[in-house]
Amino acid sequence: xxxxxxxxxxxxxxxxxxxxxxxxxxxxxxxxxxxQQALGQGPQFIFxxxxxxxxxxxxxxxxxxxxQFPNYSSELNVNALLLGDSALYLCASSRRGYKFSYNxxxxxPGTRLTVL
Amino acid sequence: xxxxTQSQPEMSVQEAETVTLSCTYDTSESDYYxxxxxxxxxxxxxxxxxxxAYKQQNATENRFSVNFQKAAKSFSLKISDSQLGDAAMYFCxxxxxxxALNFGKGTSLLVTP
Numbered sequence: 001x002x003x004x005x006x007x008x009x010x011x012x013x014x015x016x017x018x019x020x021x022x023x024x025x026x027x028x029x030x031x032x033x034x035x036q037q038a039l040g041q042g043p044q045f046i047f048x049x050x051x052x053x054x055x056x057x058x059x060x061x062x063x064x065x066x067x068q069f070p071n072y073s074s075e076l077n078v079n080a081l082l083l084g085d086s087a088l089y090l091c092a093s094s095r096r097g098y099k100f101s102y103n104x105x106x107x108x109p110g111t112r113l114t115v116l
Numbered sequence: 117x118x119x120x121t122q123s124q125p126e127m128s129v130q131e132a133e134t135v136t137l138s139c140t141y142d143t144s145e146s147d148y149y150x151x152x153x154x155x156x157x158x159x160x161x162x163x164x165x166x167x168x169a170y171k172q173q174n175a176t177e178n179r180f181s182v183n184f185q186k187a188a189k190s191f192s193l194k195i196s197d198s199q200l201g202d203a204a205m206y207f208c209x210x211x212x213x214x215x216a217l218n219f220g221k222g223t224s225l226l227v228t229p
Contacts (some may be wrong), residue, residue, distance in 0.1 A: 042207050042219030043161070056215045088159060101218065105217060107161035
Protein backbone atom coordinates (compact mmCIF):
# COMPACT_ATOMS: atom_id res chain seq x y z
CA UNK A 1 0.00 0.00 0.00
CA UNK A 2 1.62 3.25 -1.18
CA UNK A 3 -0.37 5.46 1.15
CA UNK A 4 -1.27 9.00 0.13
CA UNK A 5 1.06 10.42 -2.49
CA UNK A 6 1.48 14.02 -3.60
CA UNK A 7 3.33 15.70 -6.44
CA UNK A 8 5.45 17.65 -6.85
CA UNK A 9 7.45 17.72 -3.62
CA UNK A 10 8.57 21.30 -4.05
CA UNK A 11 7.46 24.09 -6.34
CA UNK A 12 8.61 27.65 -6.90
CA UNK A 13 6.34 30.14 -8.65
CA UNK A 14 6.15 33.89 -9.06
CA UNK A 15 3.31 36.20 -8.10
CA UNK A 16 0.38 36.11 -10.51
CA UNK A 17 1.13 32.64 -11.83
CA UNK A 18 -1.10 29.61 -11.57
CA UNK A 19 -0.20 26.27 -9.96
CA UNK A 20 -1.64 22.74 -9.91
CA UNK A 21 -0.90 20.27 -7.13
CA UNK A 22 -1.78 16.59 -7.34
CA UNK A 23 -2.83 13.95 -4.85
CA UNK A 24 -3.45 10.21 -5.05
CA UNK A 25 -5.42 8.79 -2.12
CA UNK A 26 -4.65 5.70 -0.11
CA UNK A 27 -5.99 2.49 -1.62
CA UNK A 28 -9.65 2.00 -0.72
CA UNK A 29 -10.24 5.67 0.06
CA UNK A 30 -12.74 7.75 -1.89
CA UNK A 31 -12.58 11.15 -0.20
CA UNK A 32 -9.83 13.72 -0.51
CA UNK A 33 -9.31 16.81 1.64
CA UNK A 34 -6.81 19.62 1.09
CA UNK A 35 -5.14 21.68 3.80
CA GLN A 36 -2.81 24.67 3.75
CA GLN A 37 -0.12 24.80 6.43
CA ALA A 38 1.71 28.10 6.73
CA LEU A 39 5.10 28.09 8.43
CA GLY A 40 4.74 27.63 12.18
CA GLN A 41 0.99 27.11 11.99
CA GLY A 42 -1.43 24.22 12.07
CA PRO A 43 -3.09 23.02 8.86
CA GLN A 44 -6.09 25.01 7.64
CA PHE A 45 -8.87 23.22 5.77
CA ILE A 46 -9.32 24.31 2.16
CA PHE A 47 -11.94 21.91 0.79
CA UNK A 48 -13.00 18.29 0.50
CA UNK A 49 -14.01 16.23 -2.53
CA UNK A 50 -16.18 13.16 -2.65
CA UNK A 51 -17.84 11.62 -5.71
CA UNK A 52 -16.12 14.25 -7.84
CA UNK A 53 -17.93 17.09 -6.08
CA UNK A 54 -16.78 19.69 -3.57
CA UNK A 55 -18.56 18.73 -0.34
CA UNK A 56 -17.25 21.30 2.10
CA UNK A 57 -15.13 24.39 1.81
CA UNK A 58 -13.07 26.35 4.30
CA UNK A 59 -12.49 30.10 4.36
CA UNK A 60 -10.43 30.35 1.19
CA UNK A 61 -11.03 32.61 -1.84
CA UNK A 62 -12.25 31.40 -5.20
CA UNK A 63 -8.67 31.51 -6.47
CA UNK A 64 -8.44 28.09 -4.84
CA UNK A 65 -10.26 25.44 -6.82
CA UNK A 66 -10.11 21.70 -7.09
CA UNK A 67 -11.12 18.64 -8.95
CA GLN A 68 -11.57 14.97 -8.24
CA PHE A 69 -11.25 12.34 -10.92
CA PRO A 70 -13.15 9.04 -11.27
CA ASN A 71 -10.14 7.17 -9.84
CA TYR A 72 -10.49 9.37 -6.69
CA SER A 73 -7.26 11.28 -7.28
CA SER A 74 -7.49 15.03 -6.90
CA GLU A 75 -5.96 18.31 -7.99
CA LEU A 76 -5.69 21.62 -6.20
CA ASN A 77 -5.43 24.69 -8.42
CA VAL A 78 -4.44 28.14 -7.23
CA ASN A 79 -4.74 31.11 -9.59
CA ALA A 80 -3.17 34.56 -9.38
CA LEU A 81 -0.64 33.47 -6.77
CA LEU A 82 0.15 35.82 -3.90
CA LEU A 83 3.20 35.84 -1.65
CA GLY A 84 0.91 34.72 1.17
CA ASP A 85 0.09 31.50 -0.67
CA SER A 86 3.56 30.21 0.19
CA ALA A 87 2.93 27.19 2.40
CA LEU A 88 2.95 23.43 2.71
CA TYR A 89 -0.12 21.98 1.02
CA LEU A 90 -1.30 18.73 2.53
CA CYS A 91 -3.65 16.22 1.01
CA ALA A 92 -5.54 13.79 3.21
CA SER A 93 -7.66 10.84 2.18
CA SER A 94 -10.38 8.97 4.01
CA ARG A 95 -13.19 6.55 3.33
CA ARG A 96 -16.79 7.54 3.22
CA GLY A 97 -19.42 5.39 1.52
CA TYR A 98 -21.37 4.88 4.70
CA LYS A 99 -21.72 6.73 7.95
CA PHE A 100 -18.35 7.46 9.47
CA SER A 101 -17.46 5.91 12.74
CA TYR A 102 -14.68 8.45 13.04
CA ASN A 103 -12.99 10.99 10.91
CA UNK A 104 -9.57 9.40 10.43
CA UNK A 105 -7.73 11.08 7.64
CA UNK A 106 -4.42 9.80 6.29
CA UNK A 107 -2.07 12.54 5.18
CA UNK A 108 0.40 12.74 2.34
CA PRO A 109 3.91 14.22 2.69
CA GLY A 110 2.78 17.55 1.26
CA THR A 111 3.89 19.91 -1.48
CA ARG A 112 6.02 22.90 -0.45
CA LEU A 113 4.97 25.90 -2.54
CA THR A 114 7.13 29.01 -2.57
CA VAL A 115 5.81 32.16 -4.24
CA LEU A 116 8.43 34.79 -5.10
CA UNK B 117 -17.15 27.55 14.54
CA UNK B 118 -15.05 25.09 16.43
CA UNK B 119 -11.68 26.32 17.66
CA UNK B 120 -8.74 24.40 19.01
CA THR B 121 -6.16 26.01 21.29
CA GLN B 122 -2.72 24.70 22.16
CA SER B 123 -1.20 27.07 24.70
CA GLN B 124 2.29 25.55 24.77
CA PRO B 125 4.33 26.54 21.68
CA GLU B 126 7.30 24.47 22.91
CA MET B 127 7.89 21.72 25.44
CA SER B 128 11.01 19.85 26.47
CA VAL B 129 11.39 16.43 28.10
CA GLN B 130 14.29 14.17 28.96
CA GLU B 131 14.48 10.69 27.56
CA ALA B 132 12.49 8.14 29.60
CA GLU B 133 10.53 10.90 31.35
CA THR B 134 6.86 11.78 30.98
CA VAL B 135 5.46 14.90 29.34
CA THR B 136 1.93 16.25 28.97
CA LEU B 137 0.79 18.43 26.08
CA SER B 138 -2.31 20.56 26.58
CA CYS B 139 -5.24 21.24 24.28
CA THR B 140 -8.57 22.95 24.76
CA TYR B 141 -11.38 23.30 22.26
CA ASP B 142 -14.65 25.06 21.85
CA THR B 143 -17.76 23.48 20.35
CA SER B 144 -21.51 23.41 20.77
CA GLU B 145 -21.74 19.88 19.40
CA SER B 146 -22.26 16.85 21.61
CA ASP B 147 -20.85 14.21 19.26
CA TYR B 148 -17.38 14.74 17.89
CA TYR B 149 -13.90 13.28 17.74
CA UNK B 150 -10.58 14.54 18.97
CA UNK B 151 -7.17 13.63 17.63
CA UNK B 152 -3.49 14.11 18.30
CA UNK B 153 -1.30 14.15 15.21
CA UNK B 154 2.49 14.07 15.12
CA UNK B 155 4.43 15.88 12.40
CA UNK B 156 8.17 15.11 12.36
CA UNK B 157 10.61 17.15 10.23
CA UNK B 158 9.78 14.84 7.33
CA UNK B 159 6.40 16.68 7.27
CA UNK B 160 4.28 13.51 7.19
CA UNK B 161 1.33 14.00 9.52
CA UNK B 162 0.80 10.81 11.55
CA UNK B 163 -2.21 10.01 13.73
CA UNK B 164 -1.07 9.30 17.29
CA UNK B 165 -4.35 8.75 19.09
CA UNK B 166 -8.06 9.52 18.80
CA UNK B 167 -10.91 9.93 21.25
CA UNK B 168 -14.63 9.68 20.60
CA ALA B 169 -16.54 12.26 22.65
CA TYR B 170 -19.27 9.79 23.61
CA LYS B 171 -16.73 7.52 25.29
CA GLN B 172 -15.90 8.35 28.89
CA GLN B 173 -12.87 6.10 28.97
CA ASN B 174 -9.64 7.81 28.03
CA ALA B 175 -7.92 6.43 24.93
CA THR B 176 -4.53 4.74 25.22
CA GLU B 177 -2.06 3.66 22.56
CA ASN B 178 1.08 2.11 24.02
CA ARG B 179 3.10 4.99 25.57
CA PHE B 180 0.51 7.58 24.54
CA SER B 181 -2.62 8.33 26.52
CA VAL B 182 -5.10 11.16 26.76
CA ASN B 183 -6.93 12.92 29.55
CA PHE B 184 -10.31 13.82 28.07
CA GLN B 185 -12.40 16.19 30.16
CA LYS B 186 -15.58 16.78 28.14
CA ALA B 187 -17.20 19.31 30.46
CA ALA B 188 -14.01 21.35 30.59
CA LYS B 189 -13.42 20.84 26.84
CA SER B 190 -9.90 19.74 27.54
CA PHE B 191 -7.92 17.04 25.75
CA SER B 192 -4.32 16.58 26.87
CA LEU B 193 -1.77 14.08 25.57
CA LYS B 194 0.58 12.24 27.91
CA ILE B 195 3.71 10.65 26.52
CA SER B 196 5.35 8.18 28.87
CA ASP B 197 8.93 6.89 28.67
CA SER B 198 9.79 9.56 26.08
CA GLN B 199 12.09 8.54 23.25
CA LEU B 200 14.28 10.60 20.92
CA GLY B 201 11.97 9.61 18.07
CA ASP B 202 9.08 11.38 19.80
CA ALA B 203 10.60 14.76 18.95
CA ALA B 204 8.20 16.48 16.54
CA MET B 205 5.38 18.99 16.23
CA TYR B 206 2.21 17.74 17.88
CA PHE B 207 -1.16 18.98 16.71
CA CYS B 208 -4.46 18.63 18.46
CA UNK B 209 -7.42 18.38 16.07
CA UNK B 210 -11.22 18.35 16.26
CA UNK B 211 -13.66 16.72 13.86
CA UNK B 212 -17.40 16.10 14.12
CA UNK B 213 -18.25 14.41 10.85
CA UNK B 214 -16.53 13.10 7.77
CA UNK B 215 -15.52 16.61 6.88
CA ALA B 216 -12.92 19.12 7.93
CA LEU B 217 -10.49 18.73 10.77
CA ASN B 218 -9.79 21.86 12.82
CA PHE B 219 -6.22 21.97 14.05
CA GLY B 220 -4.49 23.88 16.81
CA LYS B 221 -1.26 25.77 16.17
CA GLY B 222 0.86 22.94 17.47
CA THR B 223 3.38 22.23 20.21
CA SER B 224 7.01 21.60 19.36
CA LEU B 225 8.35 18.77 21.52
CA LEU B 226 12.09 18.52 22.14
CA VAL B 227 13.47 15.32 23.64
CA THR B 228 16.89 15.58 25.26
CA PRO B 229 19.23 12.65 26.01
